[in-house]
Amino acid sequence: MNNLVEENLKNTLPTNIAQGLESALAYLPGGKTAKLEKPQTEGLFNHILFITTATDRCVFRARRHVSNEAGDAYMQYMYEATGFIQNGGSFKLRNIADEVDFIKRALAAGLPVPKLIHADEDWMLIEYVTGKTLFDLLEAGEVKFLPKIVQSMNLAHSQGIVYADRWTGNEMIDSQGNVRMIDFDIEWFYEGGNDGTLEALEMAWTIFNAMRVTSNRDDLLNIVETEILPSLKVWGYDISKMKQFIAGLCNFYLDPNKPSNNWSLPTSLYVAMAEPANRLVSMFSN
Ligand SMILES: Nc1ncnc2c1ncn2[C@@H]1O[C@H](COP(=O)(O)OP(=O)(O)O)[C@@H](O)[C@H]1O
Numbered sequence: 001m002n003n004l005v006e007e008n009l010k011n012t013l014p015t016n017i018a019q020g021l022e023s024a025l026a027y028l029p030g031g032k033t034a035k036l037e038k039p040q041t042e043g044l045f046n047h048i049l050f051i052t053t054a055t056d057r058c059v060f061r062a063r064r065h066v067s068n069e070a071g072d073a074y075m076q077y078m079y080e081a082t083g084f085i086q087n088g089g090s091f092k093l094r095n096i097a098d099e100v101d102f103i104k105r106a107l108a109a110g111l112p113v114p115k116l117i118h119a120d121e122d123w124m125l126i127e128y129v130t131g132k133t134l135f136d137l138l139e140a141g142e143v144k145f146l147p148k149i150v151q152s153m154n155l156a157h158s159q160g161i162v163y164a165d166r167w168t169g170n171e172m173i174d175s176q177g178n179v180r181m182i183d184f185d186i187e188w189f190y191e192g193g194n195d196g197t198l199e200a201l202e203m204a205w206t207i208f209n210a211m212r213v214t215s216n217r218d219d220l221l222n223i224v225e226t227e228i229l230p231s232l233k234v235w236g237y238d239i240s241k242m243k244q245f246i247a248g249l250c251n252f253y254l255d256p257n258k259p260s261n262n263w264s265l266p267t268s269l270y271v272a273m274a275e276p277a278n279r280l281v282s283m284f285s286n
């Protein structure tokens with residue numbers, strides 16, 4: 001904490017988070033003089049800080065302790081639009097301890113989640129992944145990584161792990177071109193048991209959102225049709241469930257009355273979505 005900017009950054013944090021950060025910096029070799037940065041975009045549920053020491057870089061992660069009523073309502077509306085809730089599905093925000101458990105389980109299964117450096121009750125230190133989010137790549141028109149992401153999710157599913165909330169902002173491509181998954185604050189449940197519903201939702205969620213956020217919808221839809229859909233069929237995903245989920249998400253985002261707020265993405269990202277959305281839904285129709 002050696003300059004004014006970082007003192008100011010620290011002062012923007014709630015007291016308990018600032019205390020957690022102090023403990024994290026005390027734990028980390030060279031932490032006392034580390035450089036702190038915020039990511040470019042901040043979500044609703046977490047405090048994320050990048051910590052750079054003389055020798056290493058890592059990520060401090062803690063939950064926001066704000067009331068998330070508006071956010072909860074938004075998510076509830078979105079999940080209901082897919083039909084997931086009405087069919088016995090639900091979601092919840094994990095606390096840090098539960099997220100740490102998830103990360104340990106995923107690491108034990110050999111899945112590409114950040115290494116856990118240290119876990120406390122209310123915060124964790126995890127590996128910093130050098131790379132870009134799928135969201136950033138798609139927004140810039142780079143669509144070729146989607147099949148790799150889908151493959152990586154299938155690998156997780158084959159080990160009984162569903163990441164949840166893969167909306168392109170939580171999937172990264174590292175500097176070697178490998179898939180890395182981050183951010184496991186949301187957990188999905190399904191009362192019908194392990195019948196492939198969550199796995200179908202995960203695939204549908206990612207594919208729909210990739211179409212929604214990319215500036216290159218034509219190329220993306222071609223990749224979905226020629227590469228991704230055939231793989232999903234071979235792997236045994238429930239294509240008709242996926243169709244229902246994708247159609248529901250299309251309706252949600254094209255609904256002029258959908259709840260919207262300051263963390264929603266710009267309208268310009270989905271004004272022209274009706275036609276590609278229909279094309280996507282029809283691909284999953286047979
Ligand atoms: N381990 C990590 N390595 C590199 N970047 C990260 C890491 N964790 C988070 N980020 C960056 O910070 C952003 C927000 O973090 P994320 O964990 O997705 O939380 P939230 O979505 O709640 O803000 C990510 O989109 C990513 O750009």
Ligand SMILES: [Mg+2]
Binds near residue numbers: 183
């Ligand atoms: Mg995120």
